[in-house]
Amino acid sequence: MKLGRFIFQIMKKVFTLTLLAALSFGAYAQKKETKDAVATPAATPKTAGALTTSEYQLQEKIFRAALKYSDGDAAKNALFSMMVQNPEMVSLKDSLAILYFNLNRNAECVLVCRDILSANENNDNILEIKAIAEQNLGLYRESLADYEKVYGKTKNISYLYEIATLQYQLKRFGECNTTVSAILNNEEATKQTISISAGQGQSQKVPMKAAAYNLRGVIAGDLKEYSAAISNYEEALKVYPDFVLAKNNLEVLKKSQPKTKTTDKATATPKKK
Secondary structure, X not given: OOOOOOOOXXXXXXXXXXXXXXXXXXXXXXXXHHHHOOOOOOOOOOOOOOOOHHHHHHHHHHHHHHHHOOOHHHHHHHHHHHHHHOOOOHHHHHHHHHHHHHOOOHHHHHHHHHHHHHHOOOOHHHHHHHHHHHHHOXXXXXXXXXXXXXXXXXXXXXHHHHHHHHHXXXXXXXXXXXXXXXXXXXXXXXXXXXEEEEEOOEEEEEEHHHHHHHHHHHHHHHOOOHHHHHHHHHHHHHHOOOOHHHHHHHXXXXXXXOOOOOOOOOOOOOOOO
C-alpha cells in the first residue's frame, strides 16, 4: 500500500516576495555602505573581478526579470554575481537556498542550508527547507532530526505528521504509533488539513486527524494486524468520508483477506440419497 505523504509547497508568490525582500535589503545595505565607506587611497588597486555598484544593480534587475519569467538558471547566475559583491550579506545566501529548493535542486539546497546553519543554527526557515530537501533525497534520518528540531520550536502538528511519516519510512513503527497518538490527542488535528496523495499524480486535502488514522492503519497492515488496520481506515473515513487514499487502502486490504467458508444450516440443501 502506498503511504500518502504530506506535500509541502512554497507558493511562487511567497517565494518571489521572499527573494525580492532580500534584494531590497541588499540594495539598502549597498547604499548605506557606499554612504558610510571610508575613502580608499588611490594607490590601492581594485579587487580583481569585483562588481561595481552599477553592475550589482544590473544583476539585480536580471534576477528580478528571471524570476518574473521563471528562468531559474538566469536567476541563479545573477544571484551568484550579487553574492560576489556582498559576501557578508546572509540574506542572499538564504535566497539561493530557497531558489535551489524551488528548482528541485535538493542536493545543492542541502549544501547551502548547511553552510547557513553553521553560522546561524536558529534560522528556522532554512532548517525547514533543509528537512524537506533531505526527505526528497531519501535522507530520512537527517530529515527526521531536522523536523524534530523544527517541531520542538513551533509545536505545529503539521511537522509532527512529517515526523510520523519519516518514522514509518525508517520502520520505527513503535515510535510512529506514539507520534500518531500525539496527533490524534491534539485538538488542532481536526482543524488543520494536509495534502495527501490520491493516486495518479493527484493530491487531496484531508483533515490531519483522518490522515493520522490512515497512517495508523498502514502501520497495522504492515504488522499483519489486519483487524486493527481495517478499524483505523474506517475511523479515517468517519472523519472524512471522501478520503480517497483511505478508501483505496481499505478496499485493497479487504480484497486481500481470505474468505472463510461457512455453511448456513437453515438454507443448506440436503444431499440426495
